[in-house]
Amino acid sequence: MNHMLLTVRQDANLTDNLVGVNAMEVLINALIKSGAQRSSLRAKAFGGARMVDGLSDIGEANAQFTLDFLESEGITCDGHSFGGTNARNIRFWPATGRVLQRMSTDRLIEPKTIVQAPPEGNDLELF
Template sequence: MFSHYDSKLERTVLTLHPGEYLATADDIVIATILGSCVAVALWDRRQGIGGLNHFMLPGRTGGGSPFLSEPGKYGMYAMESLVNEMLKLGARRQDLAAKVFGGGAVLRGNRTAEPNRAIPDSNIGFAVEYLSVERIPIENTDVGGSFGRKIYLFPRTFRVLLKRITGTLITSVEQEEKDYLEKIRKEAPKGGETRLF
């Protein structure tokens, strides 16, 4: 997580990288840059507590529930960690609302290949299904497409500034996600199954 003061926003900005999350009641900004990854913003309007995560499933979850798949554990960890941090700060599960961003097809096997939709589609599907199962209403989404996104979340008000990233600027987003994808694939245990309790 990277922190700096932004004079235009007149706030401290904390920037999340893939695999990170943050919940807070402070008057700051939480930012992240997304390609095929997804970020879910959560908010408790009564308490003025907000948070954001940034996750990627390392592959297609298949025909069954993504919650029971090996790739689904990354999204599950990101969502459960964010929800639990919100609850620790005083948020109530029944008061949570969500916004979902990302899932752009930016990962390419090489410079001339078409973008692969499997990872972004599984990321979007996981986020929407998780929020549905947990009965957390989705207030807004900006997902899909073939571009990246830069998100600025104001956690106390749930206001989001979104900038779409295209052209050569997306190259660094693609590289960060490729590096993260390689890291989580290396860390994935071989064999066995994921069980939820």
Template sequence: MGLSNSLPPEFDRGMVTTVHQGEYHVSGDTDLTFSTVLGSCISACIRDRVAHVGGMNHFLLGEQSTSARTRHGASARYGAFAMEQLINRVLTLGTGIKANLEIKVFGGGKMNVALDDVGAKNIDFLRDYLAAEGFAAISEDLGGNYARRVLFKPHSGRAFVKRLDSSTGANVAREEIALAARRVLPRTDDIELF
């Protein structure tokens, strides 16, 4: 993982697939790069290091609980759903062995000083989720007050992060707020998460 204005050679060729908010993609193609831009959103890059299959998701919790019973609110179900979808797909296309997974996590920036720190809440959720599932991230770039572009090679597991300027960050923040306002959280009542 590096931070610079130019891309390392392996990220400067091949096919690029953009991962938008609410999506996840998984592949083992050697020349494929997943790309996303994050503000307060989170992206997990998960790879089966034996099968050379990996994927990226992009999610935003969107709301915080007002109940003392639940730390992250109803939208945490969406975060859990986004993580489970990615993990299960990587396991299905990979070896099926959780111990072979390596996890890198990105995002959770504080994009607007006037608003609640949604990014920090997303980071708290992510760390709680990984700990509860028995996972640990091998690499992370979380927090800060900037947007970031994340590139991930699912075959090799290499990730590259570029911090974006404040004008780009302001645009990302507006887009995230608009998407979160329209979001209808998926029903997960009939889905067993494991």
């Protein structure tokens, strides 16, 4: 049996989903090139935490993308852990499919607003 581990990025949009599909196909093709049988691929997926308070929940969209992709490709997802507000530390043994997950106890990162004073000078703007 061949196992793969999926992690979910924090910043998905339509373009990223297209990039995600391409990345997944590259991964699957590399597994097959290394001797894996596509029909025996299985996955476990992790990620999608909302790491920065006040931003949209992109991780949720990424998690859904992951599950939809696996289903559409006929790859069984043996387990997943998505969402929350803490990072995950993952340890993965591909030969057995065993995964250890440890949730970080770090706090959310508060977004910071940086206010810059207008530059002093002759009002010349370069762009």
